[in-house]
Amino acid sequence: MTTAALFVGVDRALFAATFADRLRHAGVDVTFSALERCTTALEVVEPTLADLYWVCRLSFVNRHSQLDRFDAVFDAIFDTEAGTLRSERRGQEPPPSHRDDEQLVPLRRRFADESTTSGGLPWATLPSVSFDDSSNDLDEDLDDDFAIPELRPSAVESDMQRPFDLLDDAELERVGALLESAVTQWPQRRSRRRKPTRSTGPIAMRRSLRRSMHTGGDLMTLLHSTPQRQPRNVVVLLDVSGSMEHYARAYLHLTRPLALQHRAEVFAFATTLSRITPAVRLRSPAEAIDHVTGTVTDRFSGTRLASSLQSLLHHRTWNTTVRGAVVLICSDGWDADDPEQMERSMRRLSLLAHRIVWVNPRAAAADFEPSTGGMTAALPYCDRFLAGSTGENMIDVVAAMTDS
Numbered sequence: 001m002t003t004a005a006l007f008v009g010v011d012r013a014l015f016a017a018t019f020a021d022r023l024r025h026a027g028v029d030v031t032f033s034a035l036e037r038c039t040t041a042l043e044v045v046e047p048t049l050a051d052l053y054w055v056c057r058l059s060f061v062n063r064h065s066q067l068d069r070f071d072a073v074f075d076a077i078f079d080t081e082a083g084t085l086r087s088e089r090r091g092q093e094p095p096p097s098h099r100d101d102e103q104l105v106p107l108r109r110r111f112a113d114e115s116t117t118s119g120g121l122p123w124a125t126l127p128s129v130s131f132d133d134s135s136n137d138l139d140e141d142l143d144d145d146f147a148i149p150e151l152r153p154s155a156v157e158s159d160m161q162r163p164f165d166l167l168d169d170a171e172l173e174r175v176g177a178l179l180e181s182a183v184t185q186w187p188q189r190r191s192r193r194r195k196p197t198r199s200t201g202p203i204a205m206r207r208s209l210r211r212s213m214h215t216g217g218d219l220m221t222l223l224h225s226t227p228q229r230q231p232r233n234v235v236v237l238l239d240v241s242g243s244m245e246h247y248a249r250a251y252l253h254l255t256r257p258l259a260l261q262h263r264a265e266v267f268a269f270a271t272t273l274s275r276i277t278p279a280v281r282l283r284s285p286a287e288a289i290d291h292v293t294g295t296v297t298d299r300f301s302g303t304r305l306a307s308s309l310q311s312l313l314h315h316r317t318w319n320t321t322v323r324g325a326v327v328l329i330c331s332d333g334w335d336a337d338d339p340e341q342m343e344r345s346m347r348r349l350s351l352l353a354h355r356i357v358w359v360n361p362r363a364a365a366a367d368f369e370p371s372t373g374g375m376t377a378a379l380p381y382c383d384r385f386l387a388g389s390t391g392e393n394m395i396d397v398v399a400a401m402t403d404s
Contacts (some may be wrong), residue, residue, distance in 0.1 A: 001366060003046075004014070004280050007244065012039065012042040012043060014038050015042070015339075016035055016038045016039045016042060017035060017039075018059065019036070019038075019056060019060075019073075019077070020034070020035050020347065021058075022073050022077065023060055023069070023070065023073055026069045026070075026072065026073050027066075027069055028060060028061065028066045028069050028070055029058050029074075029219075031064075031122065034059050034060050034062075035059075037059045038055065038056060038059035038060065040279075041059060041228070043056065044309075049078060053074060055338065056070075056074065057063070057070060057074075063179060071104065073346065077200040083358045086159040100385050103256075103360075107401075115192060117261065122323065146303070158393060159171045159174055159175050160175060160178065160390065160391035160392050161390055161391070161392060162390060163364075163389045163390055164246060164247050164249075164250040164361070164389060164390065164391075165246035165249070165389075165399045166312065168239070168324045169249075171254060172250055173253070173285055174248060175250065175253065176250070176253025176254070176256065178391065179253055179254050179257065179394055179395075179398070180253075180256065180257040182394075182398050183257045183258060183261065183394055183398055183402065184402075185402040186231050186232070186234075186402055187231070187232040187234070187326050187354070187401070187402055188225045188229040188230065188231060189229070189230055189231075189232045189324060189354070190228075190229065190230075191227055191228040191229065191230045193227070193228045194225040194226060194227055194228060195225060195226060195227075195228050196223060196224070196225050197224045197225060197226050198224065199224060200224060200225065201224040201225055201226035202225060203222050203223070203224055203225075203398075204224055204225040207223045207225070208222050208223045210219065211223060232324060232325060232326055232354060233321055233323075233324065233325035234258055234264035234265070234267070234268065234323075234325060234327075234401070235264065235265050235266075235267070235312075235321050235322055235325045235327045235328070235353075236255045236258060236264055236265070236266045236327075236328045236330070237267050237268075237269060237308070237309075237312070237327065237328065237329045237330065238251050238266065238268045238269070238276075238330050239268075239269060239270070239303065239305070239329075239330055239331035239332065240251070240268045240269070240270050240296055240299040240300065240301065241269075241270040241271075241299075241301060241302060241303035241334070242270075242300045242301060242302070242303075243303065243332050243334050244302050244330075244331065244332060245360070247330075247388070247389070248268075248299070248363045249289065250394075251330045251359075252280065252288070252289060252292060253285065253389070254394055254397070254398075255280055255286060256280055256281075258279055259280045260280075260281055260344075264277075265277050265318075265321045266280045267308075267312065267318075268292065268296045268299070268390070269296075269303075269304070269305065269308035270296070270299055270300070270301045270302065270303060270304075271298045271301055271302050271303070271304045272298055272307075272308065272311070273308040273311040273312055274295055274296050274297075275318065276291075276292050276295050276296065276300075278291075279291035279292045279294075279295050280292065281341075286348060302336055303331075303334050303335050303336055304335065304336055304337050305331060305333075305335040305337060305342065305374055305378075306337035306338065306341040306342040306374065307337055307341070309345035309346070309349060310340075310341075310345050313345065313348055313352070319352075322352045322353055323352050323353075324353070324354050325353050325354060326354055326355045326357065326401055327349065327353045327355070327356045327357070327384075328357050328359065328397070328401055329356065329357070329359065330359045330361075330388065330391060331358070331359075331360065332360055332361060332362050332372075332375075333360060333372045333374045333375025333378065334372055334374065334375075335372070335373065335374030335375075337374070339373035339374060339377040340377070342373070342374045342377040342378055342379040343378070345379075346377065346378045346380075346381040347381060350381040351383065355381050355383045355384070355401075356381060356383050356384075356386050357382070357383065357384045357386065357393075357397065357400050357401050358378065358379075358382040358384070358385050358386070359364070359386050359387075359388035359393075359397050360375070360385065360386075360387065360388065361387070361388045361389045363385070363386070363387040363388070363389075364387035364388075364389040364390070364393065370385075384400045386400060
C-alpha cells in the first residue's frame with residue numbers, strides 16, 4: 001500500500017475524533033488538546049502505517065500504563081500482521097519481507113455491531129469498496145459511496161424562524177430560554193450624581209480645593225468628574241385579548257428575563273389593566289404562566305387598549321413607573337375604544353416616557369397596513385414599530401428596547 005493510499009478518501013479530522021472515541025471506551029484518557037494535536041499532525045504529514053502509530057501514540061498517550069490499551073485498540077482497528085509493527089515500536093529493525101508498505105494489510109471497514117476493541121473505525125467518508133485485487137471498477141456508483149449526510153439546523157434555530165402560533169409549549173420554552181440569554185444590555189439614563197474621573201470631564205472644584213488642603217492650600221492637582229449612568233425603568237404592556245391568544249404566551253417568555261434580571265414592570269390588559277410583575281418573576285416558567293392565568297381574569301376577551309392606558313397613566317402609584325421609562329407595548333392594535341381616546345392616551349404617554357416600542361405580531365405579513373383605528377391613532381407616537389411573530393423578530397425587539 002502506498003503512502004497516499006492510507007488516507008485516500010478519508011476525513012482525517014473524523015478519523016482522529018473516532019479513534020479518540022475508541023480510546024476513551026478502552027480506558028485511555030483523551031483530552032481535547034490531544035485530539036487537536038493529532039488532527040493538526042495528520043494534516044501536515046502523509047504517514048505510513050508505522051508513522052501513523054507514532055503520531056497517534058505521541059498525541060494521545062501520556063502515561064506508560066496506557067500503552068497496552070493503546071496498542072490493543074490500534075491493532076484491532078488496522079488488523080496488522082503479527083510482528084509487523086511490534087519490532088518498529090521497540091526500535092528494532094523489521095524483517096526484510098515487511099519493510100515495504102505494500103506488505104501492510106489494507107485498512108478494512110468494520111460493521112457497527114462489533115465491539116469497541118475488535119472492530120474498525122466507521123469510515124464515513126470512505127467509498128464502500130474493498131482495496132483488493134478483485135476490485136476492478138472503483139468509480140462505479142462513486143456519488144453514492146461518497147454521499148455526505150445533509151447538515152440540518154438545530155431545533156432551536158428552526159423554532160426561532162417559525163411563527164409563534166405554530167409552536168407548542170415545549171418549543172415555546174426553548175425559544176423563551178434563548179430570548180432570556182439575548183437580554184444582555186439595559187437602557188441607561190444620565191443621573192444628576194457625578195463620579196470622579198482621572199482626566200476627562202469638567203473640573204470638580206470642591207474636590208480639587210479639598211485636595212489642596214494637603215499641599216498648604218496650593219492647587220497642585222485638578223480633579224475631574226462625570227455624570228453617572230443609571231438603569232432606566234422598563235414598562236411592558238402585554239395584550240392578552242382574544243386576538244392575541246396565540247402570541248401572549250410567547251411574549252410572556254420575553255418579559256420574564258426583563259422582570260427577573262432587570263426589575264421591569266409588566267402589565268397585562270384585555271378589557272381592564274392588571275399588574276402581573278410578581279407572577280412573572282417566578283423562576284419556573286410553568287408556575288409563572290399559571291399565576292398569570294389566575295391573576296388576569298379577563299384574558300382572551302375583548303380589547304380596550306385606550307382605557308387600559310388611561311388606567312396606567314392616572315393610577316396613583318403605577319404612573320410613576322412610566323416617567324422616563326422605555327415602554328414596550330405588545331399588541332395587534334385592535335381596540336374597541338374610540339380612536340380619539342387612543343390618541344390622547346398615546347400623546348400623554350409619549351410626553352412621559354423616554355421611548356415607546358410597539359410590537360405587532362401581524363406586521364410581519366407582506367401586505368400589512370396599520371388600518372385599524374387604534375393602531376392608526378397610536379402609530380405617530382411610537383418611536384419604533386416592529387414585527388413580533390417569530391423568535392428572530394423578538395431579537396430585534398430586545399435590541400431596540402435595550403438600546404440606550
